[in-house]
Amino acid sequence: MDTIAIIDYGMSNLSSVEKAVKYVAPNEKVIISSDPSEINSADKVIFPGQGAAEKCMQSIHNKKLSEVIKKNSNEKPFLGICMGMQVLMEFSNENNGTECLGIIKGNVEKFETQESQKIKIPHMGWNKIIKKQDHPIWHNIEDKSYFYFVHSYFINPSHESNTIGETEYGKIFSSVIAHNNIIAIQGHPEKSSDTGLQFLKNFIQIQQ
Numbered sequence: 001m002d003t004i005a006i007i008d009y010g011m012s013n014l015s016s017v018e019k020a021v022k023y024v025a026p027n028e029k030v031i032i033s034s035d036p037s038e039i040n041s042a043d044k045v046i047f048p049g050q051g052a053a054e055k056c057m058q059s060i061h062n063k064k065l066s067e068v069i070k071k072n073s074n075e076k077p078f079l080g081i082c083m084g085m086q087v088l089m090e091f092s093n094e095n096n097g098t099e100c101l102g103i104i105k106g107n108v109e110k111f112e113t114q115e116s117q118k119i120k121i122p123h124m125g126w127n128k129i130i131k132k133q134d135h136p137i138w139h140n141i142e143d144k145s146y147f148y149f150v151h152s153y154f155i156n157p158s159h160e161s162n163t164i165g166e167t168e169y170g171k172i173f174s175s176v177i178a179h180n181n182i183i184a185i186q187g188h189p190e191k192s193s194d195t196g197l198q199f200l201k202n203f204i205q206i207q208q
Contacts, residue, residue: 005042020190049083054095080184106157147187
């Protein structure tokens with residue numbers, strides 16, 4: 001039995017993530033924790049998040065989880081979701097500029113509205129993810145499958161090779177990335193019906 005730790009740094013409603021993970025991994029131990037020793041002992045780690053970048057980073061530092069997140073993202077299968085994806089980057093333009101964890105090279109930028117596009121911010125609702133590269137996370141998930149999104153900012157990774165999925169909303173942005181042990185998604189797999197559950201199942205089945 002593997003232990004899957006969902007990191008609690010006070011910036012996410014974790015119950016939906018926990019419920020979805022337990023559904024797809026009934027034989028694994030699923031914990032919600034902010035305890036470094038528990039997180040370090042887990043076999044896999046999920047890093048969700050919501051809210052503003054500055055408050056997220058403050059909460060991570062206040063709970064002394066910065067080094068724990070860096071350590072675990074380097075050592076074992078690690079899934080970032082929504083804000084848990086964005087703060088893996090180096091810098092966010094949110095809140096007049098916020099230094100992030102710097103685990104993956106690149107920045108976080110805001111969607112810009114243009115009269116010709118008339119997009120609404122935040123980007124909220126169902127949208128397609130276009131596969132850009134083969135990866136075990138896509139097992140049994142069709143290209144251009146729909147996932148649920150809620151966000152006003154998007155990541156712009158420095159290395160195009162990190163992007164394994166893209167989404168179009170006013171512009172094309174990286175919606176799924178992979179980097180060494182890390183997979184991160186801007187959408188919410190825990191809220192994305194059967195496709196999202198398959199995504200979570202694929203992550204749990206990835207071997208270290």
